[in-house]
Each structure stands twice: as C-alpha cells, then as structure tokens.
Amino acid sequence: MNDFSALDRVRVVLSRPSHPGNIGAAARAMKTMGLTRLWLVSPASFPDPVAEVRASGARDVLDAARVVDSLQEALSGTVLAAALSARRRDLSLARLAPHAAATELVQWSRNTGGEVALVFGNEASGLSNEELGLCALPVTIPTDSAYVSLNLGAAVQLMCYELRLAAMGQRDTASPLPAEPLPEPATHEEIENFFTHLNSSIVASGFLDPAKPRRLMPRLRRLFGRVRLEKEEIAILRGILSSFDAGIQNKSR
Amino acid sequence: MNDFSALDRVRVVLSRPSHPGNIGAAARAMKTMGLTRLWLVSPASFPDPVAEVRASGARDVLDAARVVDSLQEALSGTVLAAALSARRRDLSLARLAPHAAATELVQWSRNTGGEVALVFGNEASGLSNEELGLCALPVTIPTDSAYVSLNLGAAVQLMCYELRLAAMGQRDTASPLPAEPLPEPATHEEIENFFTHLNSSIVASGFLDPAKPRRLMPRLRRLFGRVRLEKEEIAILRGILSSFDAGIQNKSR
Numbered sequence: 001m002n003d004f005s006a007l008d009r010v011r012v013v014l015s016r017p018s019h020p021g022n023i024g025a026a027a028r029a030m031k032t033m034g035l036t037r038l039w040l041v042s043p044a045s046f047p048d049p050v051a052e053v054r055a056s057g058a059r060d061v062l063d064a065a066r067v068v069d070s071l072q073e074a075l076s077g078t079v080l081a082a083a084l085s086a087r088r089r090d091l092s093l094a095r096l097a098p099h100a101a102a103t104e105l106v107q108w109s110r111n112t113g114g115e116v117a118l119v120f121g122n123e124a125s126g127l128s129n130e131e132l133g134l135c136a137l138p139v140t141i142p143t144d145s146a147y148v149s150l151n152l153g154a155a156v157q158l159m160c161y162e163l164r165l166a167a168m169g170q171r172d173t174a175s176p177l178p179a180e181p182l183p184e185p186a187t188h189e190e191i192e193n194f195f196t197h198l199n200s201s202i203v204a205s206g207f208l209d210p211a212k213p214r215r216l217m218p219r220l221r222r223l224f225g226r227v228r229l230e231k232e233e234i235a236i237l238r239g240i241l242s243s244f245d246a247g248i249q250n251k252s253r
Numbered sequence: 254m255n256d257f258s259a260l261d262r263v264r265v266v267l268s269r270p271s272h273p274g275n276i277g278a279a280a281r282a283m284k285t286m287g288l289t290r291l292w293l294v295s296p297a298s299f300p301d302p303v304a305e306v307r308a309s310g311a312r313d314v315l316d317a318a319r320v321v322d323s324l325q326e327a328l329s330g331t332v333l334a335a336a337l338s339a340r341r342r343d344l345s346l347a348r349l350a351p352h353a354a355a356t357e358l359v360q361w362s363r364n365t366g367g368e369v370a371l372v373f374g375n376e377a378s379g380l381s382n383e384e385l386g387l388c389a390l391p392v393t394i395p396t397d398s399a400y401v402s403l404n405l406g407a408a409v410q411l412m413c414y415e416l417r418l419a420a421m422g423q424r425d426t427a428s429p430l431p432a433e434p435l436p437e438p439a440t441h442e443e444i445e446n447f448f449t450h451l452n453s454s455i456v457a458s459g460f461l462d463p464a465k466p467r468r469l470m471p472r473l474r475r476l477f478g479r480v481r482l483e484k485e486e487i488a489i490l491r492g493i494l495s496s497f498d499a500g501i502q503n504k505s506r
Contacts, residue, residue, distance in 0.1 A: 025404065025407070031400045032396045032397060032402065034396075056402060058400065142421065143417075144417075147310055149309060149310055150410075151282070151410075154278070154282055154406065154410040157403075157404075158414055205493070219485075219486070223482070226479075227477075227479050232472075233472070236473070240455055247501035248501075
C-alpha cells in the first residue's frame with residue numbers, strides 16, 4: 001500500500017528565486033506530486049501575477065507559501081535537508097542521485113515523523129557554499145555535459161516526482177504502476193483452439209499447403225505468443241476467422 | 254559504461270501544442286538530458302519569440318524542430334512509439350510507468366538501431382483516441398489524484414530524464430539485451446498498411462460493418478501494438494489476408 005503522508009512533511013525551499021514564473025511552476029509541480037509546503041527565501045518578486053498564472057490549479061500551494069529572510073529560517077524545525085546543485089567543483093562532495101536523496105528524505109521523515117527539506121538555489125547562481133553547508137544531502141540531477149542548465153521549475157518537478165516514487169516504494173524495484181485490474185487473459189486451451197482454427201482456415205484458403213508447411217505455424221505461434229492474448233481478443237480473432245471461413249466455403253461450392 | 258547514442262534516435266513529438274512557451278520549455282528539457290530531435294504536429298504558433306526565450310540555451314533544438322501536419326507523418330520511419338496520457342478510461346490498457354516505457358524505448362532502439370518516438374498531446378485535450386492508437390506503449394506519469402495536471406514542459410522533462418537514466422542503465426529491469434541480432438522490425442508505415450489491409454478484409458468478409466464499427470479496429474490495434482511486429486511477420490499476415498480476400502472475391506462473383 002502506498003503511504004503518501006511523508007510527502008506532507010516535505011518542505012520545498014526556493015532560495016532567492018529571481019523569476020516569479022518559476023515560483024508558480026514549482027507550486028504546480030509540487031501539487032501534481034502531492035506536495036504542499038512551499039518556502040521562499042527572499043524571493044525577488046512575490047506575490048506576483050506571473051507566478052499565479054504559471055501555478056495554474058495550484059494557487060492554494062502558492063497562497064500558503066511561507067516567505068522568510070534566510071535559509072536558516074526555512075530549515076528551522078526540519079530533521080534533514082537535501083540541496084540541489086549542479087556543481088562539481090569545490091568541496092568534492094559525494095553527491096546523491098535524485099532517487100537516492102528522495103528515498104533518504106522519505107524514509108527519514110517516516111522514521112522520525114519530522115519535517116524534511118529539499119532546497120533549490122537561485123536560477124543563475126545556485127546555492128552559496130554557506131547554504132550548501134546547511135544541508136546534509138547534496139544532490140545532483142544527471143544532465144548532458146553539453147548543457148546542464150535545468151530550468152528551476154523543471155528541477156523541482158523532477159525531485160517531487162522522485163519523492164512521490166520513493167513514497168510509493170518504487171525506487172527499490174522496477175514495479176509497474178499500480179494499475180486497474182487487467183483484462184482477463186486467455187487460457188492455454190483457448191489459445192490452442194485459436195491456433196487450430198487459424199491453421200484450418202489458412203489451409204482452406206490455400207495459403208498453407210499441409211504438404212509444404214514452411215514453418216508457417218511455428219512463426220505464427222511465435223508472433224501471437226508474444227502478445228499475452230486476452231479472452232475477448234481470442235473471441236474477436238476467431239470471429240474474424242469464421243467470417244473468412246464462410247467466404248472460402250462459398251468459394252469451394 | 255554509459256551509451257547515450259540511443260538518445261539521438263528518440264523523437265520527442267508534441268501534437269498540436271497550444272502554448273509556444275511549452276515548446277521552448279520542451280526543447281530546453283530535451284537538451285539538458287541529451288535529446289535533440291523535436292517534432293511538432295500542427296503547433297498553434299511556431300516559430301515564436303516566446304518559445305525562443307523559454308528554450309534559453311537550447312535554441313539549436315528549437316531551430317532544428319520538424320513541423321508536420323499529422324502524427325502519422327511524425328512517426329514515419331519509427332519502430333516504436335510511446336504515448337503519454339493521463340486517461341484511465343476506455344480500453345483498459347495496462348499502462349507503463351515512465352521508467353518502464355523509457356527502458357523499453359532505449360532498449361528497442363539499441364536492439365534495432367531504429368528511431369523511436371515519445372508522443373505528447375495538446376495541453377488541454379491530450380492525445381485523441383486515434384493518436385493513442387498509433388502508439389504501442391501507453392505511458393502514465395504517476396500524479397496525485399487531487400491534481401493530475403502536469404505542465405507539458407514538465408512532462409517532457411520527466412520523460413527525458415527517465416530516458417537518460419535508462420540510457421545510463423539505471424532503470425534496467427529483468428530483461429537483458431538479447432545476444433543475437435533481432436529480426437528486422439516493421440516500420441510504422443508497414444504496420445499502418447497492414448491495419449488498412451486488415452480493415453478492408455474484415456469489411457469485405459462482413460465481420461466489420463463500417464456503420465457499426467464497435468471499436469473493433471482500436472481493439473485490433475491494441476492487440477497487434479503489443480507484439481512489435483517484424484517485417485517478415487507483416488508479410489505473412491498480409492499474405493494470409495490476401496488468401497482470404499481471394500476467397501471472398503470469388504464468393505461475391
């Protein structure tokens with residue numbers, strides 16, 4: 001079972017964001033993934049109508065944002081913070097991949113019941129060394145070396161997505177989406193009956209000469225064997241064959 | 254060792270995008286993850302200065318974008334396409350999670366050397382059922398049920414990120430690469446021609462009444478879409494259809 005309550009305890013902190021559009025995009029990105037707590041450290045412009053437009057249906061996240069003067073304040077009361085950084089110079093930190101940092105944040109919040117933070121720096125200058133020093137987990141999103149310049153809203157989207165996957169427990173195994181019930185699969189017998197029907201139909205049509213089978217049925221078995229046929233699909237395929245059979249019977253009369 | 258050459262063979266297709274800003278954001282998202290091939294199906298406005306501003310340092314991706322009139326054209330020559338959709342109604346498809354679809358696209362492109370596509374619909378209306386029918390892999394990004402409205406640029410960012418992780422081998426699932434070279438895959442056009450043939454054959458046989466299509470062709474598309482048809486298999490299937498066609502023509506004489 002999924003437990004998303006940890007996502008309620010994740011603060012997304014934007015430090016000194018320059019562009020209000022990115023604040024709105026961050027709010028929208030958060031809400032799609034089930035996060036709600038936005039903290040802004042000395043934003044250049046907030047509130048701002050540009051942010052509101054970009055937030056779209058996530059105005060509530062924007063309206064509930066906390067505005068503070070320093071990263072210290074934004075981290076007050078949290079039990080763990082991760083900092084996003086594209087840098088590979090200075091403090092040669094062992095950087096975490098996004099999914100590793102997200103898993104750590106979610107697990108730590110679950111273990112402690114405390115709030116955790118995900119911190120993003122200014123669009124142009126990133127986080128200062130002092131700010132990075134306040135966060136225990138340095139995170140780097142893998143990018144192409146030719147162009148590392150992720151948009152701030154896009155970076156928030158990626159990290160919130162990873163947090164959601166971590167809350168779903170999907171970063172341990174490659175499990176599919178918890179899907180709606182799958183259509184009923186065909187049984188072995190139904191599939192064999194279909195092959196028998198297919199064989200007799202293409203013999204009747206003249207496509208398959210039983211004296212020279214040319215590995216045709218094995219090839220068709222291989223093809224349909226890859227599909228995982230469903231019960232209803234067998235019914236459709238056999239209906240089609242029957243409609244062809246009727247034409248061929250008439251022909252031979 | 255990472256092999257990112259498969260990313261050069263991924264087309265990102267935006268079908269009928271309304272907002273030029275999202276086209277620019279998509280270009281930037283692609284470039285950060287090492288993708289370059291952007292295809293636009295009937296964009297509302299392109300080129301557009303708003304797109305250029307949002308593309309930032311990814312102007313080259315934007316400038317190289319191909320503009321076409323239909324999704325069919327955008328998929329021409331590809332060997333596998335994945336379609337993004339938030340929908341959970343109609344044909345209860347087993348939807349893939351982003352990492353599963355990304356792994357499939359990268360591995361298939363590596364196995365075949367062919368181009369693959371990742372298709373995104375209009376911001377408000379998504380992809381039409383007809384467009385979804387052209388793509389073998391349905392993908393849904395997991396979102397909070399209270400707010401599923403991912404921004405288009407953000408969705409492109411997430412998927413390109415997953416493609417990059419897949420190319421890095423960080424999303425590898427149980428399926429290892431097959432050792433021997435795979436048979437040559439059918440192209441989009443060959444598959445579409447097969448569907449056209451199938452349609453006309455079952456109309457001629459009386460199985461499909463064009464006045465009451467009963468979602469028959471979408472179901473058959475879904476079935477054969479799961480198979481990854483090979484070139485030779487298409488030839489066999491069309492040979493079978495032709496043998497049935499001949500019987501039916503004789504009948505109607």
